[in-house]
Amino acid sequence: MSKTKISIQVTSSGVTQEDVLMIGESTIKQWKIPTHQYVMLQFGSFKEHVKIVSVPKYNGLRIQTPLARRMGLFSGAQLRFHFRNGTLRLGPLISVLVTRDDPDNLEKPFGTITLFCKELVDACRSQGAYVYFFTPEHIGSSTNSIQGWVYHERWQKVMMPIADVINNRLTSRKFENKPSVQQFLKEVKSRYNTQFFNEKFLDKTEVFDALRGDPALQRYLPESRLLRNYAGLKTMCAKYSTVFLKPVRGSLGKGIIRISRQGTMYLAQYATINGTKKLSYPSLLKLFESLSGKMKTTKYQMQQGLMLIDNTSRPVDFRALVQKNATGKWHVTSIVGRIAGSNHFVSNLARGGSLSTVKEAVMKSNLPQSVKGEAHLKLHKAALEISKGIDTRIPAHFGELGIDLALDTSGHVWLLEVNSKPSKNDNTPLRENKIRPSVKQMIEYSRFLSGF
Structure with a gap:
């Protein structure tokens, strides 16, 4: 990666020609x-021909206001650069695709993730990168440029070039699958060789089916299959005393159902925001019939119930954040324990964990x-191996994954699920004036x- 970093100074028109860049003499040499x-x-x-003028005893890069505006640049930006084959390239230019914005709220244009976005701005400045944020609503018919949010003294919207790298932080499959979004991403990848990572959501069935094909990863996988009919549920419940039904496209612990036998009765426990809702049924068939309405709109993955460790009867699991690093290799950035709240059987923070x-x-x-x-080492090893398995077996570009793992009472590691859009508030809390390792x-x- 290029180590050269330069400070950008935007000057008023009339000082010199608009298409002239003034660069320090030592940098030019x-x-x-x-x-x-x-x-x-x-x-x-952005590409444009410019003339270079050398400036003695100067370390920065001076650029005229009209040219800076076309590039979306402001004074004070710190950028990396290199000069090869007649091209002076500044960057990296990074953009983040977020679900929505609120132009009327300039203090928090991105709602609860605004602090994370500002943290990203600060981290980019320290590393010599430039970042802007855009939503599906900003995508128009042209792929020459796009309106995006930048931070310069305050949040503001400007026209920006298409970035070298796009990080997909969309939290809605509906937005991600919009034809305009998919067409835009296809075009910028083809036209500008833009790199786009975390390019899609992962379904639970897709993940388990893909990893099951790797013998080395099978030991982490509880038995898991799609709920298609009563016969399938009956088979799983005959085999295991507890079975979990998880929405294939669920997140944050929403909609999970825990089924267990109690003598001749069957107990269904439903994860809700207010706690666990419990319903008893005289037979498994009656329980299945109660699900038939939900199954019309929601696909469920059946998963083997495990004897997981707990803390004073509260279930414990672990979230590993695994990211690709400066050499493109998977690296475990953090692992945290998550303890379920009282009256809950899922550990998500959104459910009181x-x-x-x-x-x-x-x-x-x-x-x-x-x-x-040896627990930490085993969790670390599992997270790394599972990330590599997903990279190998699922045809999509991922740069970070949230991997939910659990330990059973014998110390065996199990995979619960994989999230391709891991929350930035679910691992380590935002700390004022502190840039987290995951952001770096x-x-x-x-x-x-991007080659910088």
């Missing part, structure tokens, strides 16, 4: 940039003392993808 002749200036999809370190979650659990010491890693991977 280092990169052997020809002066007083035209070279190609590139910033994301709480976070802890892996060590604390394990030490306070009912895991045998003899295997507590995202920018380093973007630099790797």
